[in-house]
Amino acid sequence: MEGIGAGEANAAVLRWLDEWNPEVVLCGAIAFPSGAACVRWARRHRRPVVVFDDARRGDVPRPWLVNAIKRCIYRNVDAMLLPAPSHADDYASWGVRRERMFFGVNVVDNEFWSAAAGRARAQADALRSASGLPSRYILAVGRQVPKKNLRCLIDAYARFRQKAEGAVPDLVLVGEGPERQALEEQVAGQAVIGVRLLPFADPAKLALYYALADALVLPSLAGETWGLVVNEAMACGVPVLVSRSCGCAKTLVEEGRNGWTFDPTDVSGLSGLLARMNAMSAEQCLAMGNASRMIIANWGLVRFAQGVLAAIDAVKGEHRGFRSPIDRVILSLWKGRYRPT
Incomplete structure (x- = not known):
């Protein structure tokens, strides 16, 4: 991934989505190129999008402008799949509605x-x-x-x-x-x-x-x-x-x-x-x-599958575009980035 630029990764994901034309998009965090591209494609094509994420506000210090941009992006996400209720307050602060938060990320076999x-x-x-x-x-x-x-x-x-x-x-x-x-x-x-x-x-x-x-x-x-x-x-x-x-x-x-x-x-x-x-x-x-x-015991693969299915059930049939012209611009500009640690 280090050798692939954000623009190149975005273009590849968009091509795949155009080819597959999914009814619902499931993707990783918006901080990464794949997540950024998936949200942009879903809004352009009026398909529901569910984002998996586990980042919290305190994990990475962010200036107010970055948090404002995250709020704009999350306004265009239909549901979130998070690890546990312990993360809910952070996503509520970014504008995600609590009834659109589902749990099941971060499980193992x-x-x-x-x-x-x-x-x-x-x-x-x-x-x-x-x-x-x-x-x-x-x-x-x-x-x-x-x-x-x-x-x-x-x-x-x-x-x-x-x-x-x-x-x-x-x-x-x-x-x-x-x-x-x-x-x-x-x-x-x-x-x-x-x-x-x-x-x-x-x-x-x-x-x-x-x-x-x-x-x-x-x-x-x-x-x-x-x-x-x-x-x-x-x-x-x-x-x-x-x-x-x-x-x-x-x-x-x-x-x-x-x-x-x-x-x-x-x-x-x-x-x-x-x-x-x-x-x-x-x-x-x-x-x-x-x-x-x-x-x-309750944190196995079944938990993940149940969370995904609940999120899909909540968003299926929604066909909305960008929330605002400003959001369209922000999502067009934001390409994500790969940051190995």
């Missing part, structure tokens, strides 16, 4: 993750040895970029390990990214014992990592619109420690039942949560993992 984790646990000792995994560990999974806040996690882990008495779990970081070297240097420079950095892993390997972990921690700063690794870990039956900046925190984490949330800027607070997890018995950890599995 729970059956795949649960089954893969079950197979891994059945061969735990052999797989742990073959994969070089420690006997116990806290797991973090994600692209190694600043917003993932992994430096803070390493600081918190170092503080936890320094104060802990007796055996403690290692910290395993899975992923790649531009911060990889800096993280390695941080671990070496601070002489932090027990930190392992593993490369990017495919889903089958990730399921193994989740299944054998004591807990998953996601310490992200602002910009983590949801955090699908939390869904995956919960489907694998794992307790979760999740930054309150993550979009999923309010919805998927029940304090003290399947994990805890925390302030991602509070190193001491996160260190304390790591210590709290470490002090739990095996039975308590198992109960938390089972609670994760129960909470996430």
Whole structure:
């Protein structure tokens, strides 16, 4: 995608839509070229359009003009498919009517993750040895970029390990990214014992990592619109420690039942949560993992399908054009952009 300009991407999407001529358009976020093109095509051809999105106002600081433009664009969207009611206020502030908000974005194939984790646990000792995994560990999974806040996690882990008495779990970081070297240097420079950095892993390997972990921690700063690794870990039956900046925190984490949330800027607070997890018995950890599995049970592919069908049912038969000449101009000019992080 980095090598394709927004104009080129828009033109390609418009060509495909002209060829397919759909009765209802389903598309991704308007921030990206595909979403921008789909909304423009739908208004030109008077077809209903449903947009999938999970971005919140606080994820990316936007000047008032950008928010005003988003309101103009959203006035031309017939329905939104969002992750959960936790996101509703943000979209209402952009002018989306609450009765046109539906939920089901940000689900995973729970059956795949649960089954893969079950197979891994059945061969735990052999797989742990073959994969070089420690006997116990806290797991973090994600692209190694600043917003993932992994430096803070390493600081918190170092503080936890320094104060802990007796055996403690290692910290395993899975992923790649531009911060990889800096993280390695941080671990070496601070002489932090027990930190392992593993490369990017495919889903089958990730399921193994989740299944054998004591807990998953996601310490992200602002910009983590949801955090699908939390869904995956919960489907694998794992307790979760999740930054309150993550979009999923309010919805998927029940304090003290399947994990805890925390302030991602509070190193001491996160260190304390790591210590709290470490002090739990095996039975308590198992109960938390089972609670994760129960909470996430309704967040599978069926939820997504039901949300999509409800949104389509609400908008089918609508044939409106642009809300105003100004909106037509804005939608003609806005091409979206691809911003990898």
